[in-house]
Amino acid sequence: VTPGPIPPLRLPAGLDTPALVIDLDVVEANAARMQAAMDTAGVALRPHAKTHKSVMLARLQLNAGARGITVGTTGEAEVMFRGGINDIFIAYPLWAVGSKADRLWDILDDVELRLRVGFDSIEGARRLREMMSSSARTLEVMLEVDPGNHRTGVPPERAGEIAAGAQALGLEVVGAFSHGGHSYAGPDKTAGAAADELGALTTAAAAMRAEGIEPRVLSAGSTPTALGIARAPVTEVRPGTYLLGDRTQVALGGSPPHGVAVAVAATVVSTSMPGQVVIDAGAKSLTKDIQPYLRGFGSLPAYPAAVIERLSDYHGVVRIPEGTRAPELGEVVAVAPNHVCPVVDLFDRFVATRAGETVGDPPVDARGRSG
């Protein structure tokens, strides 16, 4: 089934472009829809905050019923914790040495915080244990297993042995996690990737039990696989992009077309070349993220035939096929991004809207906190 077109996001008048615009009504609907699906499945939702990097949007997810949040970096954990969020999972195989370990330790020291940290090697676990050496607390860790994404994570059948090794070091292994990132290969891959995650976590759980370790948490996740993996033995799911949506998610079925809550507002600054217009959103606003199943570096939902064909830092060259409508010089257009996560990371603030009117300009609190 080919998804329908993404509706153009309604933009407030008078924007200083390029601007990141997020429609909070759509965001709330996305949050409620995913939460309802997880509640029905009886699985905890722990959304990935790397998509929005916003304390306000993380709180919105928690208020909608999320169990806690997921982050990818120590910097995101620091920002979210200081923003008052106290149940955080760093779903990343951290190498905790030097100032990175000091920073992690600084927030771990707070008794209010439940922080879980990922690992995928005994060597990594040893660094985490050394970081905790002066503490009476134990650190809750989650072992990453590879469901076929072939990025990070141990083979599921080795999960027992490695979890036992970490336990022996003095860490508390609370469970295992996976990321079915191979779902991004195309719309025909998402169902298989979800099945792979279920299989990997089932195998990992059995291997851990064989070593006498009961996995309390089996955490899976990516937005395209979120619905497919929300079943036993999985206990928690970690989608991120579902909250804002983007062209990739729509193509993969991870977001309905009307679930795209975000746009980069851009002004047409040049129409000097025939057959094209140039907007003031380039690679530093849209990123060069592409997918084989998407055309161009973003789309203009109000001009469905237009193709964003080339990006330089501050220019987006938009081809206007002959006989199709083009935006005018000076017109402000909404661009639907290919992949929202790195786009949000380029902006210090976003324009929050409801029904096309500005209601605030909250900070992208964890912008640039990539380590």
Add this chain to the structure above:
Amino acid sequence: VTPGPIPPLRLPAGLDTPALVIDLDVVEANAARMQAAMDTAGVALRPHAKTHKSVMLARLQLNAGARGITVGTTGEAEVMFRGGINDIFIAYPLWAVGSKADRLWDILDDVELRLRVGFDSIEGARRLREMMSSSARTLEVMLEVDPGNHRTGVPPERAGEIAAGAQALGLEVVGAFSHGGHSYAGPDKTAGAAADELGALTTAAAAMRAEGIEPRVLSAGSTPTALGIARAPVTEVRPGTYLLGDRTQVALGGSPPHGVAVAVAATVVSTSMPGQVVIDAGAKSLTKDIQPYLRGFGSLPAYPAAVIERLSDYHGVVRIPEGTRAPELGEVVAVAPNHVCPVVDLFDRFVATRAGETVGDPPVDARGRSG
């Protein structure tokens, strides 16, 4: 001639990764080399600050002999002006309305500032004139002409007519500029692109003179074409990337291999998959900028066979071909970026080094100022 390998940047010990590292000794050598070439050619150097976005590095260029600086956005102009730099050219067809016009006006109001602004349409010129309507000052503008890059700019033969139109509105047309961005198509395209820029500016100057407008400034530029265009009738050249260097410039001959002054320092966080290692620099640190003539999303100069094959937000998957050396788990490696400009824009600060030792951590002052 295939350029030699990029030497690995010397990294200080104890970096918290990912980190942007810039070797100031190499930067100074790059600044001096380009300045000497322009001095010999008798052409003014006006470096593009969008590459580094740093007031400190812009001052370094001015101290080395640059005439002024170039920027791409109003935000960069604001930051550089407030940093004490008072000769700035916004080489962009600004659409000066609303708060963008207000912001530009705020800095234009300063008598110490020489600000020039680009335009490529009478409509754009009209907005600039309206912005100036309450001022006794005239605004110096530069007409963009297209040298075959087919992005922005008017056809050179129309430069006279459009310059005369802007002059009639009450703007002061001081000259014309071009950007030979088609030089980036490959190493065999740079000489042709430089010739195109010279031809376009020669034609534009003749067309302007035919309308009674003497172009005082003919400004050309891109790093790959910089040396080729430094001759009459061109009066100023605007390269940016030469200061920091990157893989693209080395491939195009715009930077010698030892001129790459920048690296993203990254830690190997996972070695769980055979044949690869994973570093903590992903798309939010390296960008997905690629070129057909480059392999991977950056390179590891200390491990020349390694290929950065896949990026997710915080993971870089590095393939290690069989029989070649691999960095160890926990090792910190220097990554040479494909395209330095959007990479610098991801970091709030950089680690400044000399001879492999940290000498400071200056801000990337204009980071995120993309409009």
